[in-house]
Amino acid sequence: MHLQNEKQPGEKTGKDEQNSYEEISEKRTSKLGYILLIIMVAFVIGVGETIFSDLAGIPERPVAPSSCVLSSVRNLESLTKYSTCQDRGVPFNDIDKKFGLDEKYNGIKPQLQEIASLNASIGSNNSEVRKLENDIQRLNRDYDLSLQEKMAGEKAIADKEDIKNEITSAKAKIGILQAEIRSLESKKGPLISQIRPSVQSIERSHQEAKDYFLGKAAWFRFKVFLLTLVFILPFFAFSVFFYFKLKRKNSPYTIIFTATTTAFSILFLQVVGVFLYDILPKEWLGRIFKFFMEAPFLRYVIYYGSVILVIGIFGGIVYYIQKKVFSPAKVAIRRLKDKKCPGCSFSLDSQHAFCPNCGLRLKEKCQHCGELRIKYLPHCPNCGTDEVGKISA
Numbered sequence: 485m486h487l488q489n490e491k492q493p494g495e496k497t498g499k500d501e502q503n504s505y506e507e508i509s510e511k512r513t514s515k516l517g518y519i520l521l522i523i524m525v526a527f528v529i530g531v532g533e534t535i536f537s538d539l540a541g542i543p544e545r546p547v548a549p550s551s552c553v554l555s556s557v558r559n560l561e562s563l564t565k566y567s568t569c570q571d572r573g574v575p576f577n578d579i580d581k582k583f584g585l586d587e588k589y590n591g592i593k594p595q596l597q598e599i600a601s602l603n604a605s606i607g608s609n610n611s612e613v614r615k616l617e618n619d620i621q622r623l624n625r626d627y628d629l630s631l632q633e634k635m636a637g638e639k640a641i642a643d644k645e646d647i648k649n650e651i652t653s654a655k656a657k658i659g660i661l662q663a664e665i666r667s668l669e670s671k672k673g674p675l676i677s678q679i680r681p682s683v684q685s686i687e688r689s690h691q692e693a694k695d696y697f698l699g700k701a702a703w704f705r706f707k708v709f710l711l712t713l714v715f716i717l718p719f720f721a722f723s724v725f726f727y728f729k730l731k732r733k734n735s736p737y738t739i740i741f742t743a744t745t746t747a748f749s750i751l752f753l754q755v756v757g758v759f760l761y762d763i764l765p766k767e768w769l770g771r772i773f774k775f776f777m778e779a780p781f782l783r784y785v786i787y788y789g790s791v792i793l794v795i796g797i798f799g800g801i802v803y804y805i806q807k808k809v810f811s812p813a814k815v816a817i818r819r820l821k822d823k824k825c826p827g828c829s830f831s832l833d834s835q836h837a838f839c840p841n842c843g844l845r846l847k848e849k850c851q852h853c854g855e856l857r858i859k860y861l862p863h864c865p866n867c868g869t870d871e872v873g874k875i876s877a
């Protein structure tokens with residue numbers, strides 16, 4: 485970095501800059517201090533999460549209506565003996581009973597069991613048919629082979645007539661099985677139509693139970709939100725209060741509250757974020773997002789927008805940090821502290837008025853006392869006034 489003679493890197497060395505300069509060099513803590521603070525932050529967050537999940541257990545958590553009632557009656561074609569709720573030992577819960585799902589289900593239970601056993605018979609007949617069809621394929625291959633062998637004049641391994649007979653008998657068996665399947669299906673059809681009104685009634689009641697549950701669940705989440713907020717808010721507020729109080733006083737203990745504020749901010753944002761996500765009209769947002777994603781042009785607007793946004797946010801944070809730490813004034817002060825030129829880092833003698841390497845002007849006349857003072861440091865070493873002309877206490 486080559487600075488021009490009269491362009492001072494530290495011209496605006498006001499009071500604020502001076503304070504943050506102290507912060508960089510002295511308000512840091514030792515490595516052990518940092519490690520302890522990081523452990524503290526992790527611990528506070530961990531304890532906070534434990535308390536949150538404990539608080540979520542205080543309001544009564546609503547239970548959803550059993551989904552297996554619905555899946556049993558909705559998949560009548562594939563219903564088997566063990567796919568009905570009660571056969572799997574799932575008891576009806578309170579909300580099921582409240583909306584009469586248990587009674588309605590038990591009302592059609594004999595038919596459901598009948599359908600399940602018919603499905604089982606149809607299934608086993610079907611697999612029998614598939615097995616026989618595979619056999620026929622294999623027999624056909626054997627038949628072709630024996631035909632070829634005969635044409636080539638070799639002695640056939642398998643007898644042609646036997647294979648033919650086997651194929652005929654397998655085909656006959658398939659015919660019998662398919663007739664049986666048709667008869668089973670013809671028993672099942674009327675059963676399904678017979679219970680259709682009850683199935684529709686179960687579906688309606690289940691929907692009502694689900695709506696009721698969703699309302700209860702929303703209320704439950706709101707109660708959990710209030711409880712966690714009441715818990716975290718005082719900690720968060722006190723931590724922020726002490727942070728600013730100590731920071732104003734330039735206290736070296738500010739960093740402790742920086743750490744606690746970090747931890748409580750994370751917990752606080754979590755509570756608020758979960759709640760906001762909960763009340764967000766997700767369906768609505770999903771529809772907008774889908775609309776954008778379906779149009780190729782708009783989709784790329786989103787892609788480009790999100791890349792720019794991410795770079796903007798993360799780049800902005802890093803830029804702010806770098807600007808604070810590496811402002812020309814700070815760089816100049818840090819270099820002068822090491823007896824180096826603020827412009828080029830060349831080693832300096834305190835008597836030099838210009839850098840012998842890059843020619844940067846290092847000293848100027850104090851506007852207050854007229855003696856030479858170092859240009860980039862806030863106070864005149866002779867009279868003590870700072871740049872603005874105040875005599876420091």
Ligand SMILES: [Zn+2]
Nearest residue numbers: 825828839842
């Ligand atoms: Zn220099």
Ligand SMILES: [Zn+2]
Nearest residue numbers: 850853864867
């Ligand atoms: Zn002076």
